[in-house]
Amino acid sequence: MRVALFITCFNDTLYPDTGKAVVQLLERLGHTVEFPLDQTCCGQMHFNTGYRPEAVPLARRFAEVFAGYDAVVTPSASCAGMVRDGHPILLEDKLTDRQPVPMYELVEFLVDVLGLTDVGASFPHRVAYHPTCHSLRGLGLGEKPLALLRAVRGLELVELPAADSCCGFGGTFALKNADTSTAMLTDKLRGVLDSGAEVLCAADNSCLMHIGGGLSRQRSGVRTLHLAEILAATEGEPE
Amino acid sequence: MSGPDNVVWLGALSFPKAARAALADGTLRANLKHATGTIRDKRLAMTAELDDWEQLRDAGAALKKRTLRHLDTYLRQLEESVTRAGGVVHWAADAADANRIVTELVLATGEREVVKVKSMATQEIGLNEALAEAGISAYETDLAELIVQLGHDRPSHILVPAIHRNRAEIRDIFQREMGDWGRAAPTGLTDEPAALAEAARLHLREKFLRAKVAVSGANFAIAESGTVGVVESEGNGRMCLTLPQTLITVMGIEKVLPSWSDLEVFLQLLPRSSTGERMNPYTSTWRGVTPGDGPQVFHLVLLDNGRTDTLADTVGRQALACIRCSACLNVCPVYERTGGHAYGSVYPGPIGAVLTPQLVGVEHAASLPFASTLCGACYEACPVKIDIPEVLVHLRARVVESKRARLRPPTAEALAMKAARMVLAKPGRLRAAQRAARLGGRLLARDGRIGELPLPSALNGWSASRDLPVPPAETFRGWWLRTHSSSATSVKEARSDDA
Numbered sequence: 001m002r003v004a005l006f007i008t009c010f011n012d013t014l015y016p017d018t019g020k021a022v023v024q025l026l027e028r029l030g031h032t033v034e035f036p037l038d039q040t041c042c043g044q045m046h047f048n049t050g051y052r053p054e055a056v057p058l059a060r061r062f063a064e065v066f067a068g069y070d071a072v073v074t075p076s077a078s079c080a081g082m083v084r085d086g087h088p089i090l091l092e093d094k095l096t097d098r099q100p101v102p103m104y105e106l107v108e109f110l111v112d113v114l115g116l117t118d119v120g121a122s123f124p125h126r127v128a129y130h131p132t133c134h135s136l137r138g139l140g141l142g143e144k145p146l147a148l149l150r151a152v153r154g155l156e157l158v159e160l161p162a163a164d165s166c167c168g169f170g171g172t173f174a175l176k177n178a179d180t181s182t183a184m185l186t187d188k189l190r191g192v193l194d195s196g197a198e199v200l201c202a203a204d205n206s207c208l209m210h211i212g213g214g215l216s217r218q219r220s221g222v223r224t225l226h227l228a229e230i231l232a233a234t235e236g237e238p239e
Numbered sequence: 240m241s242g243p244d245n246v247v248w249l250g251a252l253s254f255p256k257a258a259r260a261a262l263a264d265g266t267l268r269a270n271l272k273h274a275t276g277t278i279r280d281k282r283l284a285m286t287a288e289l290d291d292w293e294q295l296r297d298a299g300a301a302l303k304k305r306t307l308r309h310l311d312t313y314l315r316q317l318e319e320s321v322t323r324a325g326g327v328v329h330w331a332a333d334a335a336d337a338n339r340i341v342t343e344l345v346l347a348t349g350e351r352e353v354v355k356v357k358s359m360a361t362q363e364i365g366l367n368e369a370l371a372e373a374g375i376s377a378y379e380t381d382l383a384e385l386i387v388q389l390g391h392d393r394p395s396h397i398l399v400p401a402i403h404r405n406r407a408e409i410r411d412i413f414q415r416e417m418g419d420w421g422r423a424a425p426t427g428l429t430d431e432p433a434a435l436a437e438a439a440r441l442h443l444r445e446k447f448l449r450a451k452v453a454v455s456g457a458n459f460a461i462a463e464s465g466t467v468g469v470v471e472s473e474g475n476g477r478m479c480l481t482l483p484q485t486l487i488t489v490m491g492i493e494k495v496l497p498s499w500s501d502l503e504v505f506l507q508l509l510p511r512s513s514t515g516e517r518m519n520p521y522t523s524t525w526r527g528v529t530p531g532d533g534p535q536v537f538h539l540v541l542l543d544n545g546r547t548d549t550l551a552d553t554v555g556r557q558a559l560a561c562i563r564c565s566a567c568l569n570v571c572p573v574y575e576r577t578g579g580h581a582y583g584s585v586y587p588g589p590i591g592a593v594l595t596p597q598l599v600g601v602e603h604a605a606s607l608p609f610a611s612t613l614c615g616a617c618y619e620a621c622p623v624k625i626d627i628p629e630v631l632v633h634l635r636a637r638v639v640e641s642k643r644a645r646l647r648p649p650t651a652e653a654l655a656m657k658a659a660r661m662v663l664a665k666p667g668r669l670r671a672a673q674r675a676a677r678l679g680g681r682l683l684a685r686d687g688r689i690g691e692l693p694l695p696s697a698l699n700g701w702s703a704s705r706d707l708p709v710p711p712a713e714t715f716r717g718w719w720l721r722t723h724s725s726s727a728t729s730v731k732e733a734r735s736d737d738a
Contacts, residue, residue, distance in 0.1 A: 007715045009663060013673045014708055016715035023719075035719050041663040046656060048613060050635030054660040061664070137615035166572045170612025177610060178700030179259045183268075183576040184612075185704065213705030216688050 004034045004066055006074040006083075006103075009041040015205045018075050021232035022106060025119060026073070028232075033073075038065045043090070044082035049172045052090065059090040066101045073109045075228045077135035077203040078171075080105040085138075105135065106228055107145050107203060117147045122235040124154030128197035129227070130188075130211065133166050135203040145203060145227060152230060160200075161191040169210035185214045192222055201227045246334075246363050246545075246599050248393065251583025253606040258577040267403055271578050274402045278569045281515025282620070288517075289507070298504045300624040303560035306497060307550060313462040313495045314541065320465030324527025326537040331489075333544050338369035340540050341454065341487055345375050348485050348536075350451045356469055356476040357381030358456025359397060359563055360489045360542055362585040363598075366454065377454065378420070378446050380475040382439050389416040395579030395587060398513050398565035403578050406430040417442050443475060453479035453534070457490040458562070459505065460539070463498045467539065468524040470509060472516075480523045486534035491542050493559040505562060508622035513564035545598035554633040558593045560623045567617035567627060573610060582607060589617035593630040601637045602645070608634035666716075673714050680710040 003026065007019045026033050043058030062083065066072045074080050083103040091098060110116050129149055135141045149157050168174070168184025188211055192200050200215075202208050205226050212224035251257065261267060286292050306313055318328045331337035345353055353370065355361065355377050367377040367388075379388040386401040387394050390412045394400030401409070410430040417424045417438070422445050424438045455476065460467045467488055469476050480486060496502070510519040528537050550556050568574045568588030579587030584595040584604065592611060596604040608631050617627040642650060649657075662672045683689045689707035692699060701707065713721075 009669060012669075012715045013676060014710055016711055016713060016718055019715035020718060023723075035723065037716070037719075038666055040666055040669050043663075046660060048632055048635070049652075049656065050608075050632070050637075050639035051653075051656045051660070052636045052639075054656055058660070058663055133612065133614035133616075137619055164616075166612050166614035166616070168572070168612060170614070173609065173612045175698070175700050177255050177258060177573075178703065179255065179262050180573055180576055180610075181612075181700075182704040183262050184572050209708060210705060213701075213707060216706040217690070217704065 001031070001070045002034065002068070003031050004036055004069040004072045006039060006042070006062075006066065006072050006079070007035070008074060008076045008079045010079075011075060011205055014209070015226065018205055018226040018228050021226065021228040022073065022075050025121075025228060025232040028234075029114065029116070029119065034069070036065045042079045042082045042087075044079055044086065045171055047082065047086045047090065055086075056090050059087045063087065063091065063098065063101060069102065071102050071104055071109060071113060073104050073106055075106045075203070075226055076205065077105045077107075077132055077139050077141070078206060080108075081134045081138040105139055105141070105203060106231075107135070107141050107148060108139065110148060110231075111144045117144075118151035119148065119231050121151075121155075121231045121233050122153035123230045123233045126156045126158055126196060126198045127230065128158050128160040128192060128195040128200050129163070130160055130167065130192075130200055130202040130207065131163055132202050132204040132207045136164055141203065148227070148231060149201075152233075153235070155230070158195045158197050160195045160197070162187070163191070165191075167207050167211050169207045171206070174210060181210075185210060189214045189218065189220070193220060197222060199223045199225050199230075201225050201230055203227050246586070246595055247584045247604055254577075254581055254583070254610040255606060257581040257583060258573075258610075261577045261581045266405070267578055268576065270403055270405050271575055274399065275569045275575050278399075278515055278565075282512060282566060282569065283515075285511040285515045285517060289511075295504055295507055296622055296624050299508050299562075299622055300560065302496070302501050302504060303623050306495065307493065307556060307559055310492065310495070310550065313497055314492055316462040317460055317465065317495050318541075320463065321460075321467070321527060321537075321539050322465075324465045326465065326527040326539055329538060329540045331540050331542045331544070334364035334542075337364045337489055337540055337542050337544070338366055341366060341489065342370060342373045342375065344485075344487055344538055345370065345452055345454075346373065348452055350375075350485075352376040352378065352446075352450060353452045353454050353487075354446050354450040354479045354483065355379050355381075355384070356453065356455035356479045357384050357400075357471065358454070358489065359585065360456045360491050361454060362394060363491075364489070364542065364544065366489065378443075378450075380443050380446065380479055381471070382436070382473055382475070385439060385443070386412060389413065389420065393580060394585065396565060396568055397563050397586065397588070397590075398568075403580070406432060406435060409435055413438050413442075421445050443478075447475075447478040447482055450479070450483050452485045452487065453483040455479060455486065455488045457488050457494055457539075458509070459494055459496050459502065460490060461497075461499050461501075462495050464526060466499065466524050466526050468502075468522065470506070470519050471521045471523075472514060472519055474521050477521050477523050480525065481533045484534055485536040485538075486525075487538045487540065489540045489542055491544070492546050493561075509562055509564055512562075512566040512620070512622040545600075549594075549597040552597065552633075555593070555597050555630055557625045557630055558590065558597060560625055561590050561594065562623060564622055566620040566622060570616040570620045571611075572614060572616065573612065582610065589627045589631075590625070593625075593627055593634060596634050596638070601634060602641050605638045605642070608632075608638055670714070670716065673710070673716075677710040677712070680707070683707075684709040 043055035046055035168181040208224040383401040396402040
């Protein structure tokens with residue numbers, strides 16, 4: 001199986017550790033990961049903000065760069081959703097015979113393709129999971145991320161109150177509607193603090209940047225971490 | 240009045256500005272959180288009860304889709320069947336048309352007051368104001384609409400128009416205003432729900448017994464039989480539909496359904512989705528007129544007001560399937576924080592954000608498609624499966640294109656988006672931008688975080704409440720090249736990365 005990593009422009013720039021974690025995890029599970037260096041961005045920001053003509057070449061480029069792989073894995077539920085639902089619109093799949101890129105968010109790849117819930121990870125901390133809107137409602141990941149987390153050695157999974165409420169990030173929404181975004185964030189932060197978690201994890205670093213930015217501003221001491229980094233952690237390894 | 244002047248409120252602020260004021264109102268936020276939370280839980284309990292809920296949603300979506308595709312046929316059929324049953328059908332192209340028709344019909348009866356059944360269509364066209372201009376008083380009889388009318392206020396929710404009010408505020412409004420409109424509130428009125436309901440009952444009973452003309456909306460009209468129907472909770476609607484001699488119904492053209500049996504689906508979907516009830520207390524249906532029973536004159540005004548234009552948009556037309564249940568408002572995290580007034584339209588919330596811009600033109604409601612995080616809670620709740628996030632993104636593109644066509648020079652946002660697209664077009668450019676971001680980020684960072692920014696910039700909205708991460712010393716790409724550079728994919732990189 002030829003597996004390619006789509007790191008996403010956002011993770012590439014701001015959260016390289018998440019990408020390293022995906023590579024380490026998949027290599028540990030016996031897979032060779034390729035990283036096509038011509039990749040840039042799926043075009044989600046442009047598409048969701050209404051700039052479709054700008055998003056079309058990015059979608060086209062994506063389709064070319066990732067053609068021929070058996071699986072393209074990404075540590076971003078929202079970018080996976082963009083490729084799956086947005087690209088067919090931008091590339092007018094209805095009118096062409098384009099084969100869609102076999103796009104998998106990391107959890108989908110681990111659980112649905114590899115059939116795993118125990119990936120041999122160890123992470124002895126109290127962790128809460130925030131189901132981001134794109135992972136929960138967009139991709140419909142449901143209980144899968146929780147199943148992966150429950151199998152992690154030493155990890156204590158705590159419940160996040162009102163977990164399925166949006167954190168208020170929403171891409172450019174966080175800038176265009178900063179006040180409403182902040183009001184939603186405030187409630188999410190209260191939930192995180194009430195959960196008693198030391199670490200909040202999710203399948204999207206973009207939402208985590210927003211929540212983590214609020215936790216940091218409050219000097220709360222709660223860390224945010226992408227789910228991949230928890231699944232990549234093993235005993236004796238620094239996190 | 241026509242076009243944008245009625246669906247959206249004149250002089251309404253853009254959503255972000257209006258939302259800021261609403262967010263600062265602690266009472267409003269508490270009222271909304273409590274009310275939407277309560278309805279949300281009831282709806283979940285009621286929809287979970289039915290094994291075939293998902294099939295019902297599919298059926299509702301399919302029926303609406305099919306009906307909209309053949310809307311012209313069903314409307315002509317409806318006109319024939321209503322006429323055959325003794326009603327009179329009028330066609331209104333826009334709000335001004337509809338208001339003129341209704342005003343003339345009321346004036347022709349010689350009456351100067353009407354009682355009203357809760358109706359979104361008449362809110363949409365601003366009928367009460369139009370009637371007032373002609374010297375006709377329109378009395379809202381739905382309890383929540385009464386609260387809104389007496390409070391010189393605007394509805395903030397489709398189903399629960401006074402959701403932004405708590406009972407103490409309602410008591411004050413009743414005490415202050417009822418006397419000016421008819422029977423005054425009893426002295427010593429408390430804010431007990433039963434006492435408030437009794438005050439409204441006494442006040443409204445007087446209107447019901449006196450009124451000769453009623454105006455209603457309609458939840459549906461059956462093309463096959465000419466049956467028109469209103470679904471409600473209080474029975475006040477039924478008073479209006481049965482006691483007066485003349486009934487005038489204003490209905491959006493998208494409310495037509497092919498046959499009576501279609502109600503099997505919608506009368507299950509609607510109450511469970513809207514009030515979280517298995518069935519609604521009052522479902523009134525009527526066919527034309529019946530000698531000696533109920534209104535002896537029935538007029539049906541079929542309202543377009545932007546609906547045909549909406550129908551022409553193959554993605555946006557989904558919004559016309561809406562059955563006005565409000566489930567999307569109640570689950571929306573944005574609506575829960577801002578309330579309905581921030582949307583500046585009679586149709587607030589997620590459905591309003593997709594319906595309003597289509598009815599009035601995107602340039603008149605340009606901020607609404609962006610008033611969402613695209614979280615998808617609305618789509619999940621919608622009983623007729625309107626993919627609201629899909630329509631929002633579609634309308635955002637229409638807003639951007641409309642600005643592109645109208646605005647010279649381009650907006651700062653458009654320039655930024657173009658620049659981002661150029662950067663993302665080539666990996667080499669992305670790398671250069673990443674280097675710049677790293678440098679800039681390190682300059683702004685204190686204690687490993689970027690706090691409030693010292694200078695005004697596009698990022699101030701972010702940095703007021705959130706720290707930014709400091710860009711790390713090495714990108715993922717850099718790490719990969721350093722650790723995995725022998726892999727085959729790097730050969731291609733050497734060529735393309737100089738761009």
